[in-house]
Amino acid sequence: MKFLAHAVFIILFLLVTFFGLGPVVYADGALSERLWTAAVVVLIYVVLVFCYSRTIKWMKKR
Numbered sequence: 001m002k003f004l005a006h007a008v009f010i011i012l013f014l015l016v017t018f019f020g021l022g023p024v025v026y027a028d029g030a031l032s033e034r035l036w037t038a039a040v041v042v043l044i045y046v047v048l049v050f051c052y053s054r055t056i057k058w059m060k061k062r
Helices: 002-026 031-061
Strands: none
Touching: 002 031
16 A cells, blocks of 8 residues: 555656646746746645645554
């Protein structure tokens, strides 16, 4: 169970990194577009870290 949870979150972090940071770094749009995309990516990272920490705490209780 622990292995599966860790694997799922690692995959999610890799997907956010690949599909989120790629457009921020290689975007040819305006600076404001890059900043909005970066803000959304950071928000997704914060939500993932929060969910990951809650999952780890929940798994330790079990």
